Amino acid sequence: MTDQKYTVAVLGCGLIGQSWAALFTAYGYDVIGWDPEPKPLSVLQGQIARSRDQVRVPETARLKKGCFRLVDTPEAAVASAFWVQENAPELVPVKVDLYRRVEAAASVNTVIASSTSSLTWSELAPGLKYNRRFITAHPFNPPHIMPLVEIYAADEDARRTAVSFFRDLGREPVVLSRDVVGHIANRLASALWREAVNIVAENVADVAAVDAALVHGPGLRWSVVGAHMAYHLGGGPGGIEHYLKHLGPSQERRWSTLGTPRLTPDICERLVQGVMAEARGRSVAELEAERDRCLLRALSAREECRDQDEPD
Amino acid sequence: MTDQKYTVAVLGCGLIGQSWAALFTAYGYDVIGWDPEPKPLSVLQGQIARSRDQVRVPETARLKKGCFRLVDTPEAAVASAFWVQENAPELVPVKVDLYRRVEAAASVNTVIASSTSSLTWSELAPGLKYNRRFITAHPFNPPHIMPLVEIYAADEDARRTAVSFFRDLGREPVVLSRDVVGHIANRLASALWREAVNIVAENVADVAAVDAALVHGPGLRWSVVGAHMAYHLGGGPGGIEHYLKHLGPSQERRWSTLGTPRLTPDICERLVQGVMAEARGRSVAELEAERDRCLLRALSAREECRDQDEPD
Numbered sequence: 023m024t025d026q027k028y029t030v031a032v033l034g035c036g037l038i039g040q041s042w043a044a045l046f047t048a049y050g051y052d053v054i055g056w057d058p059e060p061k062p063l064s065v066l067q068g069q070i071a072r073s074r075d076q077v078r079v080p081e082t083a084r085l086k087k088g089c090f091r092l093v094d095t096p097e098a099a100v101a102s103a104f105w106v107q108e109n110a111p112e113l114v115p116v117k118v119d120l121y122r123r124v125e126a127a128a129s130v131n132t133v134i135a136s137s138t139s140s141l142t143w144s145e146l147a148p149g150l151k152y153n154r155r156f157i158t159a160h161p162f163n164p165p166h167i168m169p170l171v172e173i174y175a176a177d178e179d180a181r182r183t184a185v186s187f188f189r190d191l192g193r194e195p196v197v198l199s200r201d202v203v204g205h206i207a208n209r210l211a212s213a214l215w216r217e218a219v220n221i222v223a224e225n226v227a228d229v230a231a232v233d234a235a236l237v238h239g240p241g242l243r244w245s246v247v248g249a250h251m252a253y254h255l256g257g258g259p260g261g262i263e264h265y266l267k268h269l270g271p272s273q274e275r276r277w278s279t280l281g282t283p284r285l286t287p288d289i290c291e292r293l294v295q296g297v298m299a300e301a302r303g304r305s306v307a308e309l310e311a312e313r314d315r316c317l318l319r320a321l322s323a324r325e326e327c328r329d330q331d332e333p334d
Numbered sequence: 335m336t337d338q339k340y341t342v343a344v345l346g347c348g349l350i351g352q353s354w355a356a357l358f359t360a361y362g363y364d365v366i367g368w369d370p371e372p373k374p375l376s377v378l379q380g381q382i383a384r385s386r387d388q389v390r391v392p393e394t395a396r397l398k399k400g401c402f403r404l405v406d407t408p409e410a411a412v413a414s415a416f417w418v419q420e421n422a423p424e425l426v427p428v429k430v431d432l433y434r435r436v437e438a439a440a441s442v443n444t445v446i447a448s449s450t451s452s453l454t455w456s457e458l459a460p461g462l463k464y465n466r467r468f469i470t471a472h473p474f475n476p477p478h479i480m481p482l483v484e485i486y487a488a489d490e491d492a493r494r495t496a497v498s499f500f501r502d503l504g505r506e507p508v509v510l511s512r513d514v515v516g517h518i519a520n521r522l523a524s525a526l527w528r529e530a531v532n533i534v535a536e537n538v539a540d541v542a543a544v545d546a547a548l549v550h551g552p553g554l555r556w557s558v559v560g561a562h563m564a565y566h567l568g569g570g571p572g573g574i575e576h577y578l579k580h581l582g583p584s585q586e587r588r589w590s591t592l593g594t595p596r597l598t599p600d601i602c603e604r605l606v607q608g609v610m611a612e613a614r615g616r617s618v619a620e621l622e623a624e625r626d627r628c629l630l631r632a633l634s635a636r637e638e639c640r641d642q643d644e645p646d
Contacts, residue, residue, distance in 0.1 A: 037570075140584065162550075162551040162552070162555070163568070168550070168551060168554065168555070169550040169551075169554070170546075170547055170550035170551035170554075172547060172551075194546060194550040196539070196543050196546050196547045196550070197539070197543060198538055198539050198543070199537055199538060199539055199540070200536070200537055200538045200539075202533075202536070202538050203588065203591060204588055204591075205547075206533055206538065206539055206543065206544055206547040206548075206551075207547045207548070207551035207552050208588075209529050209533065209588070209592065210526050210529055210530060210533075210544075210547070210548055210552055211552045211561070211564075212529075212585060212588045212589060212592065213525050213526050213528060213529035213592050214522050214525050214526040214552075214561055215561045215562075215565065215585070216525060216589050216592070217521050217522055217524075217525035218522060218560075218561045218562060221514075221518055221521065221522075222562075224512070224514070225511055225512055226510055226511060226512045226514050226518065227508070227509070227510050227511055227512075227518055228511070229562045231508050231509060231510070231518065232518055232522075232560065232561070232562060233559070233560020233561065233562050233563050234482075234506060234508050234560065235482055235484060235508045235517075235518040235519045235522070236518075236519070236522055236556050236560045236561055237556060237557065237558070237559065237560050238474075238480070238481040238482040238506040238508070239474040239480060239481075239482035239484075239518075239519035240474070240519050240522055240523045240526075240556070241553060241555075241556025241557045241558075241560070242480065242481070242482075242557045242629065242632060242633075243474070243480070243553075243625075243629070244548050244549060244552070244553025244554075244556060244557070245549065245553045245554045245556070245557035245632055246549070246553075246625055246628040246629055246632060247545070247549065247621075247625050248530075248544065248545020248546065248548045248549050248553070248612075249523070249526055249527045249530045249544070249545065249548055250527075250530060250534075250541045250544060250545050250605060250608065250609050250612070251545050251609060251612060251613075251621070252523075253527065254609045254613070254618065254621070255618060255621060255622055255625060256475070257618070258349075258618070259618055259619070260618075261606075261609070261618050262605060262606055262609045263602075263606050266597060266602045266605065266606070270597040270602065271597075272452065273524060273527070273597065274596065274597055276515065276516055276520075276521070276524045277524060277528050277594070279515060279516075280521065280524065280525050280528070282589070284586065285578060285582040285583075285585065285586055290575075290578045290582065293562060293574060293578065294574055294575050294578070296562065297562050297563060297566045297573070297574045300560075300562070300563060301563075301566070306566065306567060306569070306570070306571055306572075306573050307571070309559075309563070309566070309567060310567055312639070313555075313558055313559050313567060315639060316558040316635075316636070316639040317554065317555070317558055319635040319636070319638055319639060320554060320557055320558060320632055320635050320636070321554075322635065323628075323631040323632050323634065323635035324628070324631070324632070326631055327624070327627060327628040327631060
């Protein structure tokens with residue numbers, strides 16, 4: 023018999039679903055997965071186990087790892103789960119159809135969380151009968167490594183449950199007051215990338231130079247302090263108040279000079295060529311493995327500062 | 335007698351100048367400083383020594399630290415220097431006047447590098463007689479910790495000299511092909527901050543939530559891979575070519591939804607209140623010390639991945 027309290031359903035077992043399963047099982051939850059076109063169970067289990075070994079579980083968390091198994095229907099996946107993490111394709115009708123089946127089979131207290139990156143709560147919630155327990159919980163890829171989970175919940179109880187659930191999983195849940203396309207992180211990333219594309223399009227620097235400037239400058243800084251806080255520290259002893267008073271107008275002027283590039287075939291070609299040069303022959307899989315290795319090192323360095331510098 | 339080969343002049347000994355002096359002396363250069371209104375020498379030396387202890391000098395670099403001393407005129411500071419790092423106020427006439435005095439006193443081979451963040455080579459170079467040895471070399475604050483130095487030089491030899499000089503100082507020089515206001519890093523930071531302000535202005539999330547989303551999401555990722563490379567990895571096995579083909583249009587749509595906030599008194603007030611809440615009573619000096627401590631930890635974690643993942 024399955025213990026509902028410790029069972030999570032993962033709907034959609036692609037890259038994101040597998041990474042979630044790695045996180046959940048690392049923290050001792052049993053995971054029941056469903057996918058309309060699943061890979062063979064042994065392949066999935068192997069990939070999940072490899073990612074699970076990368077999850078940083080504190081010693082105080084339970085030691086026994088959870089199990090991962092596959093079932094044939096979403097109904098069977100959710101029947102005994104207290105949490106459902108949905109990672110279906112980013113299409114409203116596909117997700118809404120899935121929610122209908124989930125609601126018919128899940129316990130009334132089960133939270134249904136969507137990993138959606140490009141849709142909003144308001145677009146998806148009308149598809150549910152009891153939408154108070156429906157939330158969006160958008161991870162930053164890969165979720166078993168990256169701490170950020172962006173949460174929007176219309177219901178106060180569901181929000182509290184979600185924050186506590188993800189905190190206990192060693193994540194850093196961030197709560198939105200209003201649901202918007204792209205949540206917070208992808209909007210910030212999109213805004214930055216627009217200018218990164220513009221700099222290449224305007225021949226100011228090539229792709230590798232733009233990426234190096236980010237990694238060795240603002241990216242490094244933003245891994246430690248946020249953008250608002252960075253301007254607070256940029257304002258000297260008077261902080262952000264001083265900054266806004268003296269340099270606010272020059273920021274507004276700079277904003278007006280930022281580019282609005284289009285992804286024309288010519289620009290796309292230059293981006294592709296530039297990234298290929300930067301990759302220096304390394305495959306996407308090799309680059310991903312390097313990224314994850316370095317992220318894990320960065321997170322381990324971060325833990326030493328945790329008590330003092332966490333922004334919340 | 336002063337050895338020109340190992341003497342650097344630092345013009346303007348405010349926060350940036352002191353941090354440069356810490357870096358230069360850590361690597362064994364003697365630094366001659368000049369400031370129109372200097373702090374007492376003992377105070378400056380104390381601050382420089384404290385920062386110098388934070389500089390990560392590899393064992394292969396020389397062990398003997400350089401000295402820092404102050405002189406009364408820019409002419410005296412540059413007379414025996416092979417490199418001049420100028421950190422005067424961000425006003426064209428002030429800098430140009432200084433260059434005139436520097437040129438009259440410096441050796442003809444001495445590089446004159448401006449730390450300017452908001453002015454360009456093209457605005458400043460007409461102030462020099464021999465502008466081929468003039469470059470902009472913009473550090474990311476604080477320069478004794480942050481690796482990034484953004485370089486623009488019209489002359490190929492000056493550019494090569496600068497890249498090699500900063501590499502030997504353990505920095506990551508990034509070369510611009512064209513000089514623009516804000517170089518690369520501040521343009522990227524400005525673009526991101528505009529949306530960060532917009533998210534607060536539109537009541538999507540508060541200041542602390544925006545900063546937390548950045549630090550635990552894209553900031554952490556960008557400390558390891560740049561923005562272009564991140565989309566390459568986001569494209570799966572097909573990389574950025576696949577990404578641009580399938581998700582390029584949705585990026586363009588998202589760009590069109592990004593905000594264009596103004597720094598009105600009301601928005602400024604909310605930013606100030608939000609940052610104060612995030613600071614939780616910590617002074618700017620305390621927050622800065624925490625930032626630097628965490629940056630140093632992040633850099634030390636990064637060194638373990640250096641050989642494989644450096645973007646250049």
